[in-house]
Amino acid sequence: MYIDLVVLLVLLIVVIFVFRRFSSFVYSLAIIDIFLRIITYIGQHVPVPELKALISKYFPQSVPYILDRYTGGIVLSILMWIYVFFYICFLVYITKYFIKKRK
DSSP states (O other), X not given: OOHHHHHHHHHHHHXXXXXXXXXXXXXXXXXXXXXXXXXXXXXXXXXXXXXXXXXXXXXXXXXXXXXXXXXOHHHHHHHHHHHHHHHHHHHHHHHHHHHHHHO
C-alpha cells in the first residue's frame, strides 16, 4: 500500500547520504519524477493490456501524485511549493550547465 512512498523516500535518503550535496538531491528528485512520468506515458499509450495493468499497479504517476495520495490540505500545499522550488533549482542547474557548455 505504501510501497511507492517508501521507495521514493529510500531513494532520496540514499542520494542524500551518498552524495551529500543539495544539487544531487535536486537532480535525483527530477530524475525520479521524469522516470515516473515516462513510465506512466508508456503505460497509457502502449496497446498491451498486461503492460498497462503492470505499470498502473506498481508505478505511481509522478511525485506530485504520491504527495497528493498521502497528504492533503495545507500540508499538500506546502509540499507542492517545496516541489516547485526543487524544480526551479533543477531548471537553474540545467541552465547553468548549458551556459557553461556553450562557452
